[in-house]
Amino acid sequence: MVKFAHLADCHLGSWRQEELQTLNFQSFQKVVERCIQEQVEFILISGDLFDSAYPPIEILKGSFSEFKKIHDAGIPVYLIAGSHDFSASGKTFLDVLEKAGFCKNVGKWETQEEGRIKLISHIHGDIAIYGYPGRKSGMEVEDLKNIYIDEMHPFTILMLHTTIKEVLGSMQIEPVNKEKLPLANYYAMGHIHKRFEDHISNSRYVYPGPTFPNNFQELSDLQCGSFQMVETDGINIKTQNIQIPLKEVVTIELEVTNGLTATQEIVSHIDKLALHDKIVLLKLKGTLIEGKTGDIRFNEIEDIIKKKEAYIFLRNISSIKPHELEGITSSVENFQEIEKRRSEEFLKKNPHNFNKYHQQLIDTLSDREKHEDEKTAIYEERLISELKTILEITEIL
Numbered sequence: 129m130v131k132f133a134h135l136a137d138c139h140l141g142s143w144r145q146e147e148l149q150t151l152n153f154q155s156f157q158k159v160v161e162r163c164i165q166e167q168v169e170f171i172l173i174s175g176d177l178f179d180s181a182y183p184p185i186e187i188l189k190g191s192f193s194e195f196k197k198i199h200d201a202g203i204p205v206y207l208i209a210g211s212h213d214f215s216a217s218g219k220t221f222l223d224v225l226e227k228a229g230f231c232k233n234v235g236k237w238e239t240q241e242e243g244r245i246k247l248i249s250h251i252h253g254d255i256a257i258y259g260y261p262g263r264k265s266g267m268e269v270e271d272l273k274n275i276y277i278d279e280m281h282p283f284t285i286l287m288l289h290t291t292i293k294e295v296l297g298s299m300q301i302e303p304v305n306k307e308k309l310p311l312a313n314y315y316a317m318g319h320i321h322k323r324f325e326d327h328i329s330n331s332r333y334v335y336p337g338p339t340f341p342n343n344f345q346e347l348s349d350l351q352c353g354s355f356q357m358v359e360t361d362g363i364n365i366k367t368q369n370i371q372i373p374l375k376e377v378v379t380i381e382l383e384v385t386n387g388l389t390a391t392q393e394i395v396s397h398i399d400k401l402a403l404h405d406k407i408v409l410l411k412l413k414g415t416l417i418e419g420k421t422g423d424i425r426f427n428e429i430e431d432i433i434k435k436k437e438a439y440i441f442l443r444n445i446s447s448i449k450p451h452e453l454e455g456i457t458s459s460v461e462n463f464q465e466i467e468k469r470r471s472e473e474f475l476k477k478n479p480h481n482f483n484k485y486h487q488q489l490i491d492t493l494s495d496r497e498k499h500e501d502e503k504t505a506i507y508e509e510r511l512i513s514e515l516k517t518i519l520e521i522t523e524i525l
């Protein structure tokens with residue numbers, strides 16, 4: 129029997145809020161602790177160990193200390209880069225970890241003629257481990273159509289950071305066809321932050337879920353982080369998803385129709401709840417017939433939640449629709465159209481000289497996103513030079 133752990137999407141360094149950054153890291157620590165306790169044979173990390181290719185020093189310190197513990201316990205770590213810790217330059221902190229002897233990047237391949245990609249195995253006992261990294265914006269999907277394995281092993285693991293059709297749900301991402309992937313016994317997947325398991329005859333396809341939820345919706349859906357514990361005798365595979373509950377999550381979902389009275393409604397609802405040390409998520413939805421979202425006194429709501437000693441409070445108001453947009457949304461296709469129409473009306477009423485730039489600036493700023501891997505300085509330069517053209521600014525040297 130071989131027992132190994134499969135983790136994905138740790139996103140170490142994610143979350144702006146300190147409280148959640150702490151939980152994110154604690155959750156990872158718990159997983160490490162459990163792996164050492166259970167004396168797993170090895171640990172797989174299927175991409176997005178770090179939230180970015182260059183994580184902050186504090187996060188690196190903590191991470192190295194965890195990897196040292198794993199190393200001292202004699203447990204090898206096999207990993208691939210994900211869409212977040214991937215870097216087009218090929219340089220990431222995963223390399224630093226690997227150089228230090230704390231992990232082995234198993235995303236190895238040789239590009240053959242006609243673009244075919246031959247994966248190179250890493251052998252652990254009777255087990256062959258292969259991997260192909262994630263890329264930004266799902267760019268790995270095309271590559272994965274060309275990967276192949278040309279050896280036979282008693283037990284094969286394929287680590288991928290990508291999306292298979294079955295896990296997709298309503299997301300607008302191009303998936304890979306799992307039947308077309310090279311044959312393996314265990315597909316150690318990452319990228320989609322869901323707990324998911326599927327199988328075809330003896331092959332397992334597993335998404336263990338992130339080691340901690342990464343945004344408001346994930347906190348609400350997943351409640352906590354998780355990873356997969358896998359056991360195999362070389363033929364049969366037994367897998368178990370292990371969840372790491374740290375704090376209770378309370379999702380308060382309320383429908384509001386009046387911005388002016390909403391504060392009172394929310395407060396009286398919260399009054400009845402015990403929130404001590406909990407993660408409190410407030411999700412508002414509905415169409416405001418009176419008042420605006422700006423009329424909701426969130427400071428007041430936050431004060432009450434603080435008094436109840438919640439661990440942290442997050443709110444999400446993106447599902448509230450202002451009343452005035454109601455009629456328009458059905459007749460006009462998208463928000464850009466609405467914006468354009470409004471801006472035209474605004475210009476008619478306010479024919480100030482500067483306002484003639486309005487629409488052009490909105491258009492430029494809304495679709496000039498930073499290119500993947502574009503250096504910030506270069507992006508800024510590009511943006512500024514475009515803005516200068518629009519604003520007809522000529523530099524005086």
Ligand SMILES: [Mn+2]
Nearest residue numbers: 137176210319
């Ligand atoms: Mn991820």
